[in-house]
Amino acid sequence: MNWFGVMPAMTTPFHPDLSVDHEMLAHHAEWLLENGCHGLVMLGSLGEGATLEHDEKIAILKTAVKASTAKGTPVVAAISALSTKSAVALAKEAEQAGCSGLMVLPPYVYTSDWREMKEHVAAVINATKLPCMLYNNPVAYKTDFLAVQIAELAAECPNLQAVKESSADVRRVMAIREVAGDRLKIFVGVDDVLVEAVDAGATGWVAGLVNAFPRESVELFELALAGKRKEAYALYEWFLPLLRMDTVPKFVQLIKWVQEETNTGIARVRAPRLELVGAELAEAKAVLSKALAARPTVTSTVFKALQEA
Template identity: 40%
Template sequence: MTDAPQFEGSYTVAVTPFTDDASAVDTDRLKAFLDWQLETGVLGIIMLGTTGEFITLSREERRTVVETTVQHIDGRIPVLIGTMNASTAIAVEQSVEAAEAGADGLMILPPYYYTPTDDEIYRYYEAITDAVSVPIMLYNNPVTSNVDMSAALVARLAKAFPNVSYIKESSQSIPRVGEVLELAGDDIVVYAGEQLVDSYALGARGYVNPYGNYIPRASAGMYRLLSEGRVDEARHIDSLIHTFDAIIAEGHPTYGHQCYSKELARRAGYPVGPVRAPLTTFAQLGAEGEEKIERILKVTAEIDDYAVQIGL
């Protein structure tokens, strides 16, 4: 692992705030959203991940998001930027731009769509690490990328490239956390992409989650609870998250966390605009969306009340 900034705790993988017609990035909304994250104790922010609709942004819009976030956060918490692309050359360009803009780290999926071999994935990260020295968080999310990086491959990358020092593990296989740590050892820190409590028990030391977009105090506090040995309290919040996760997952999968994260942020007082096509907007859901959001809000209100009750 490098001597660069050390990341630990619960990080929000953030939405990208747009104008009401989704035609442009709304920097005023972005700054207000970031202030909310800071006020509620979020320990790190990740922009341009899956929840941030990174595929839909132009190169100039990416620059706007990165520069606005880095300048507004101003070193108060770590800022990581998603710089993945199916093209190695573009991933390298985006990584260099983010690092030069002042990002503290990068979160990078393997090249998607092509279903690359392990050697192709290795060369992709090799090209990126040749170009930047900031810490890199691998992002293993086979549901969206169609690539499942094995524990052996993760260990190979971590041992070969000193700044490949983190992974967001979202394979939906909780035992994978332990497998990665067994093979990679101190060369990598695992961030859970889901089921934080069980992942923490296996050695995860962080949490990358979309829930900070609408319940930031509770989502940020979960890791703190675990680090203080308050496992039952953390598990109670986790179980409530699973309850509304199941509601979000009902129906067509493409209007999942992005759509509901944005609507729930708006209901919390932080409008961030709609999602961009081809994702289904909340307005397009009609009565179905309204029925679901009311069910979700009952659970998030319970989570917020509990967070206050236990002193988060």
């Protein structure tokens, strides 16, 4: 498992009856990889993992693994559930489905102290031989893995190899490096701090708007990693209004709407989420319209409709 580069947190496309559209999912995955993405992260928050049934999750992983095989790129399964037992079971089935790694989340609903949280994530990490990435998102999950706690966990769990840091505090990148050195790879998990996080030492990006703009996302990451600040910030300035859609409560609806508007996906979401309407929709239209009018020369390939593929 090479913890590096731009790995989309893939959205989950749904048919009108809200069943999973596996044909579109495979087509989208292949297109993201063709545009330079380094792997796929499935079943996360953006993938609406909390509204997917267990069997649906396994089927999605199998579809993604099949789509990735030709490219030899990894599929990472996000692992979260209401209970530790369920999370461990999902981790084991993800390994059997052919995933290359796991992204380990806190449990849904329950916010615990460090003793309980350490016990939970360690159980998931140790459930398989797969390399794991710890997902820290205190804004969404109300559980904050501090740098010293991450280092403690890494010392006890050899297959913990990376951290997805989504606190939106870029100082956390250096804090983790300070206590863990090169022991852990660090991914940024918030779209609109990508360049700053790479400057601080992050070497990966679990990205959101990449679902509609993969080539632009890969280019931005590569420019930042190469230290080409002038070029990176020129592209970043164009991209930022879109990237900020990844940082608000309705990020799933916004990103899937952008996909539909750019003919790269489907806007449908599962309840309790509802599609955008009113002022929120008008604001999103204004942002996207302005971005498309000034789209940079580096652009993703055309996402061909399934009947044309």
